[in-house]
Amino acid sequence: MDLHVTKMRFAKAGSVLDKTSIIYNSSLTLSGIPPEAYQDEVNGKSAIEWIMDRYQVKTDKASGIVNDPSDWATGAGEPRYIVALVKRLVTVSVETAAIVYRLPTLRLAE
Numbered sequence: 350m351d352l353h354v355t356k357m358r359f360a361k362a363g364s365v366l367d368k369t370s371i372i373y374n375s376s377l378t379l380s381g382i383p384p385e386a387y388q389d390e391v392n393g394k395s396a397i398e399w400i401m402d403r404y405q406v407k408t409d410k411a412s413g414i415v416n417d418p419s420d421w422a423t424g425a426g427e428p429r430y431i432v433a434l435v436k437r438l439v440t441v442s443v444e445t446a447a448i449v450y451r452l453p454t455l456r457l458a459e
Contacts, residue, residue, distance in 0.1 A: 351376045352428045353419040356405040357435075371401065371435065379435060385446040386439045396438055404431050 351374055360370035360378065368387060370380040387395040394402070404418045422430035 352422075352432060354404060354406075354431055357401040371397075373432065373435075377432070379432070382439055383443055386442040388446045389442055389449070396442055397435065400435060400438055404434075 354374055358372050360367040360372055360380075368384070369382050370378055371382065372378050382397070386397060389395060391399075406415065406417045406419075408415045418431060419428075422428055427433075
């Protein structure tokens with residue numbers, strides 16, 4: 350199985366993004382991601398979207414150095430690292446959403 354990632358993106362249903370599926374590369378799609386995995390946001394991005402943005406091949410304009418996260422994962426003997434990271438992040442995000450949902454309403458004294 351090809352585990353090299355260039356840039357992850359969401360699948361599309363017509364012209365609408367389908368956030369239940371992440372196209373990891375041309376041969377691997379991660380699907381079944383529940384909507385609640387995107388509820389917790391920091392600076393307008395969910396943790397999943399942040400990872401999708403960071404874990405892609407980028408070339409530094411000034412130095413020409415290529416940052417390829419798949420090279421690191423393979424070199425570290427963990428070629429499935431990025432896929433496993435996304436899966437763990439979905440799990441943590443869903444569990445966090447469930448915990449937050451169960452919290453009591455905050456009542457402020459006037």
